[in-house]
Amino acid sequence: ETNGTLEISQWTDAGTLKAAANSTTELNGPMTITPSGGLILGPGPVDFSGQIKSGNSPLNLQGGVTLRLVGGGITSDSILMDSESRFAATASGGEFIGGASINGLLDITENGAWIGVSGGLTLTGAGRIDIGAEDGSTSGSLDLEGGTLQGSAANEVVFGGSGLNQLACFDAVTIGSSIVVHGRNGTVLSEYLGVLTLEGTIRADGEMKGDEILIQGNATPEEGPASVSDGTLEADGPATLTVTGALTNTSLGIIKAATGGTVHTGSGLITRGLMQIDDGGKLITSGTWSLGG
Numbered sequence: 001e002t003n004g005t006l007e008i009s010q011w012t013d014a015g016t017l018k019a020a021a022n023s024t025t026e027l028n029g030p031m032t033i034t035p036s037g038g039l040i041l042g043p044g045p046v047d048f049s050g051q052i053k054s055g056n057s058p059l060n061l062q063g064g065v066t067l068r069l070v071g072g073g074i075t076s077d078s079i080l081m082d083s084e085s086r087f088a089a090t091a092s093g094g095e096f097i098g099g100a101s102i103n104g105l106l107d108i109t110e111n112g113a114w115i116g117v118s119g120g121l122t123l124t125g126a127g128r129i130d131i132g133a134e135d136g137s138t139s140g141s142l143d144l145e146g147g148t149l150q151g152s153a154a155n156e157v158v159f160g161g162s163g164l165n166q167l168a169c170f171d172a173v174t175i176g177s178s179i180v181v182h183g184r185n186g187t188v189l190s191e192y193l194g195v196l197t198l199e200g201t202i203r204a205d206g207e208m209k210g211d212e213i214l215i216q217g218n219a220t221p222e223e224g225p226a227s228v229s230d231g232t233l234e235a236d237g238p239a240t241l242t243v244t245g246a247l248t249n250t251s252l253g254i255i256k257a258a259t260g261g262t263v264h265t266g267s268g269l270i271t272r273g274l275m276q277i278d279d280g281g282k283l284i285t286s287g288t289w290s291l292g293g
Contacts (some may be wrong), residue, residue, distance in 0.1 A: 258275040
């Protein structure tokens with residue numbers, strides 16, 4: 001248990017680390033979790049800048065602890081936490097390596113915070129990702145480096161109020177069928193040679209006029225393949241969902257302007273699916289696009 005400042009440069013966790021409320025705990029080196037260890041208790045914060053390797057042993061966050069990733073990396077099958085604890089990204093960045101599951105809050109609301117995810121990420125239980133503060137005072141980025149973001153109907157990715165928020169797709173990224181990406185302002189971005197396949201839902205549902213979620217696909221074949229939607233693209237009033245770059249809406253896909261919402265599509269759209277406009281909704285198209293092409 002720490003009540004002051006504790007710095008650890010290299011260690012093997014076979015037990016429990018408890019951080020008291022007024023403590024500062026910094027874990028700077030490689031950390032290996034054994035089957036009997038991996039429990040980090042709060043309520044004090046813990047800053048981690050090294051590498052956590054836990055294999056089949058979960059990393060457990062309990063007692064209201066905040067584990068802040070300060071440039072480090074985590075290789076773990078699962079991160080388990082109670083409802084009062086959270087895993088937080090920082091402006092120093094960090095990475096989930098090789099795929100993981102998380103059953104609580106992944107907090108990317110510190111200004112300039114970002115985290116990279118390679119090999120996919122599974123949200124379980126109350127798993128949720130917040131990108132940027134709701135009031136727009138901060139922005140953050142979730143960088144998906146291939147793989148699938150998946151979960152259940154209870155799991156969501158929420159954009160805050162800043163237009164600088166982003167969910168960036170590097171390589172081939174799939175947003176699974178039960179995942180809902182929604183909120184006020186942000187960009188779902190296909191980086192160079194990256195491509196998004198949407199099986200879930202992206203919904204602009206901010207409650208303030210001017211709130212907008214942008215889906216920015218590759219503009220040319222040289223930049224990368226077209227994004228593909230087998231899921232739902234939706235705007236709910238008074239928010240706007242804008243689609244730029246190349247996007248193919250398959251026969252399974254739905255583009256929906258709900259009551260008061262606006263969907264704005266560009267010339268890169270090919271749609272074979274349903275386009276639905278509810279009372280008071282708007283669908284605005286620009287350029288040349290293909291219906292059933």
